[in-house]
Each structure stands twice: as C-alpha cells, then as structure tokens.
Amino acid sequence: MVKRGREALEPNMDIIEEALLQSDILHVDETSLRIDGKQAWVHVACTSAYTYLAPHASRGKKATDEIGILPQYKGTMMHDAFGTYPRYTEATHALCHAHHLRDLKGFIEQGHTWAKRLTTFLLSAKQVVEQHGGSLLEEEAERWERVYDHILAKAQYRLEGMTPLPKKALSFVRRLQKRKEEALRFLREAHVPFDNNQAERDLRMVKVKENISGAFRQETFAQSFCIARSIVSTLTKHEKNVWDSLCLLLTGETIDRVLSAT
Template sequence: MEHPHHRVVHRVHTCQGCGVSLREVKPFKVDIRQVFDVPPVAIEVTQHEREVKSCPHCRCVQQAEFPAHVTNHVQYCPRLTALAVYLHHIQLIPYKRLSDTIEALYQHSMSTGTLANMVKRGREALESNMDIIEDALLDSNILHVDETSLRINGKLAWVHVACTSRYTYLAPHASRGKKATDDIGILPRYEGTMMHDAFDTYPKYTHATHALCHAHHLRELKGFIEQGHTWAMRMTTFLLAAKQAVEAHHGALSEEEARRWERVYDRILAKAQHRLETMTPLPKKALAFVRRLQKRKEEALRFLREVHVPFDNNQAERDLRMVKVKENISGTFREETFAQSFCITRSIVSTLTKHEKNVWDSLCLLLTGETLDRVLSTT
C-alpha cells in the first residue's frame, strides 16, 4: 500500500560491532514490511440533542429539528440495517448465526426478531428501486428469462428472472407458467427479443420476438449422443461451428452466409427426422426434439443475423444460481414475504455488481434513501 494508515519505525541505536551510538547517523537503506489487519470494531452510540428555546421577546417556543432518519428515542441506524441485510441476504447467514456473529464481532446483543425486523425494513427501503430495474429491462433490445423451483413454507414455488448484462429482476410466485409472468408484469409489456429455453409459456408473448437457448439444446443433444444417435453429433458440431463463425464476424453473419448455414441446419434435421421415423420402437423424445428445431427454426437461428442476440441463455441461469445456493446453505423460506425480500435484495445486489459498484457502500446509500439510478450513475 502506497499510503499505509500507520508507520512503525524500528531504529538502530548502537553498533553491535564496536558499541558506538548510531542515533544521529542517517540510514542508507530502509527495509519495508507491511502488515494488513482489521482494527477493533464496536457499535458507536450517537446521541442527538434537540434544543428547545423560548423567545425572550415574544415568548414563542422554538425547537430544532432532528435528522429525518432519527425518528425514535432509541433506534438502529441505516448502516446497521445494511449490515443485517448484507449478511443475511448476500452472505446467506441465518438469523440465529447472524445474531451470534454480531455479538462476537461488536459485543452487542441483538435478538433474531430484531434482525428480522431490520431486514424487513431494508426490503421496504429497497423495493421502490425495482421499478427502475423494470424500466431498464423494458427498454433493452434483449431480455433473458428463466425460472427455477424452490420451496416456500414446504410447498413448491418458483423464482422467475428477467435480466440483461446490466440489470436483474427476480420475483417469486406460486406458479411456473403464464399466470406468474403476467402477475410479475414485465413480459406482457416487453417488445424486444426474448431469450429463453423451449418452455411453452414464453412464446405466448407474441409482441416480442424470440430466440432459443442453445446451451439447453447442447445438453439435450449430449443425451441423444449417449443413446447412439449420430445425427445428434452432427447437430452439436453444427451449433458450435455456427457460434464460432458468428463470433469471428463480430456478432452477426451476412445474409448470404446466414442462408448457407440455414441450409446445413435444414439438411441435418431432415436426415435426422427420416432416420428417426423409420426406427422401431419410435424414439419419441428425439423425434420431438428434431421437430421442435424444425418448427422453431427462426428462433433457433436468430443469433446468426442479429448482433444483440446471444448464442445461449447463460445470463439468466447465472442470475438464478444464488437461489439454489441459498437453499443449499440456509434452507428454504418459511413465508412468501421472506422469499420476496430475498429476491428484491438479490436483484438490487446483482444489478450493483453488474455495474461494478461496491455492494456494501451502495447498500448503505440505498438504505439512507438514495435511489438506485443515482447510485449507479456515480463514479
């Protein structure tokens, strides 16, 4: 570190050879070793004192104003709320362990109920910023969408994601299908290109264009290859080669090149269909896959022509990953409100991370009333 917080100079006072004092001799060299450490931490109490005065001329009583965030006789500050939100939702520490952690680090006892209320207040402060994320997603030319299961109060539920490389919107819902995406409200209003897997809910939004995720297709093809289907290997080779060709052309092929790749695509699927339809017993799953790629050819090959359309939906899968990590580390949700709180916080944090913002500092700002768009715009 160029400018350390503290300097400790270890001086040479005496010559070990002859005993002469070296106190006035300047060193010809200084060796440096730096030690990084955490200073002692403690919760500080700030006492706000509001003056009340009586005017000696007119006897009117005048009083100063407390800061807007100081509303009770005794309360916790937004930074401590940010700490509870950060450790619970970001580092996935359950309330009991969070209580133990704060007592061990800060020598201050906080009940699990108090911490739960702080996290709830944090959610209320962050929730209004979800509209900013929603507006940004609706304005984007590509939208990654996906869903994953989780359990709320012992029942199967789903977390839905709509995201880009810059913004993330997570929302829990009891339903997996169109009722959920309608209730969440982003997909019914989106008019760009929607990137997703073959789940049948997404194509129902016909005012958007659609693109299919080839990472899903490659996983399915791997299974067919293991079953001995040679056409699946050819289709795998085709998809990976097409991906490389698009990357080599900076994200999009010329129309002539795209049509050439389309013809190869059509031939592979036509031969696969002919082969599968003559097999006994009929390989229904493989045949359904081939027919799906034929029927949805435009969606499958959109990445060839449109530079903003990626090859896969890995962005959505990455943004959903923390839902499963949360389940594995600290269990499922007891109430839907807890799941909503988690999704709101993770949406905000994911968006901050994508903008390369310091999560802790940004959370502190947001919980003191700053808006997400202003936090994202700061350098």
C-alpha cells in the same frame, strides 16, 4: 435485516423493470424453491446490466403476467422454449442452445449420429458468428441455414424409420424445424446471444440460498430476499461497491443515481 431493508429497496425494482423493458434482449428463466412447505418458483428477467427476481406460487403464465415485465416487453426474449414464453407475442423470441447441447449430449450417448453432427454445427456456427463480430451477412447466414435444414431433415427421416419410435428425439428435431427462425436468430442479429446463460447465472444464488437454508418459511421472506438479491446483482454488474451502494440505497437514494455516479 433483509426484511427490514425491503421497504427502502423495493421502489428501486420499478427502475430496474423500466431498464429491462428498454433493452434489446431479455433473458428469462425460472427455478424451483420451497416456500412455507410448498413448491414455488423464482422467476428471473435480466440483462448483462440488470437483474429482476420475483417469487411466485406458479411456474406458468399466471406468474409472469402478475410479475408484469413480460406482458410489456417488445424486444427479443431469450429462453429455453418453456411453453409460457412464446405466448408473449409482442416480443420476438430466441432459443437457448446451451439447453439444446445438453439434450444432444444425451442423444449422442444413446447412439444417435445425427446429434453429433448437429452439435458440431451449433458450435461451429457460434464460433463463426463470434469471428464476424456477432452477426453474419445474409448470404452466409442462408448457407448455414441450409446445412441446418439438411441435418434435421436427415435426422427426422432416420428417426421416423426406427422401431420403437424414439419419441423424445423426434419431438426435439421437429421442434427445431418448426422454430428455426428462433433457433438461428443469433446468426443475423448481433444483440442475440447463443445461449441463455445470463439467466442461469442470475438464478444461481437462489439455489445457493436454498442449499444453505433449505427453504423460506414465509412468502414475505422470499420476496425480501429476491428484492435484495436483484439489487446486489445489478450493483455487481455495474462494478459498484455493494456495501457502499446499499448504504446509500437504504438511506433513500435511488439505484439509477447510484449506478450513474462516478
């Protein structure tokens, strides 16, 4: 049924793509999925209003180039620092702190005291930004930046003096130093969130499907599922009745008209 519905639903993916390209913030991520007995990936580009899912044999830039959204995007791209995303230089970038907090939890368990201070810093900054309506005045943002720099500088000094050298922790600290602007963009720009949880939520049903079915036997089935799931997710985000809306879409209505209908 999903495969048969694809012909009617697929043209709406262009409408979703155009809406994503016009957004100030774009959440991007990917997750693994087995297709035809091989490791593949499902890529997501999404906002709080639209979802675009696409399967591909590749995880990296070959996939995102061929899917086609990221090469055109010129807003702010929110992600987990996976090496593919920063290569799109037409966009600005913001880093997901949910990923950082998970890494920091591991470092705390290993006894790194700086990781606890950085965790407190990030959670406190998030709270302050929310209290100020989504962004800080420049003077206040600069004060938080100085604290950030101080914590990371002390962490780097201590890590570099340890034997054996804790390479993973040191790499983490150096990355946050090098990419400070991306890590702290949420302080100044109200449209930039603290984390990339939107993308993780929109990928969740892919993992649910995998847990139930195990895999897709053919790529065309995976493509059909991703199209249907993108449409259902987008309808849900607009609080539309999914069944009634799908009936309209399957008979030739377009998703922009369905979403704008009262």
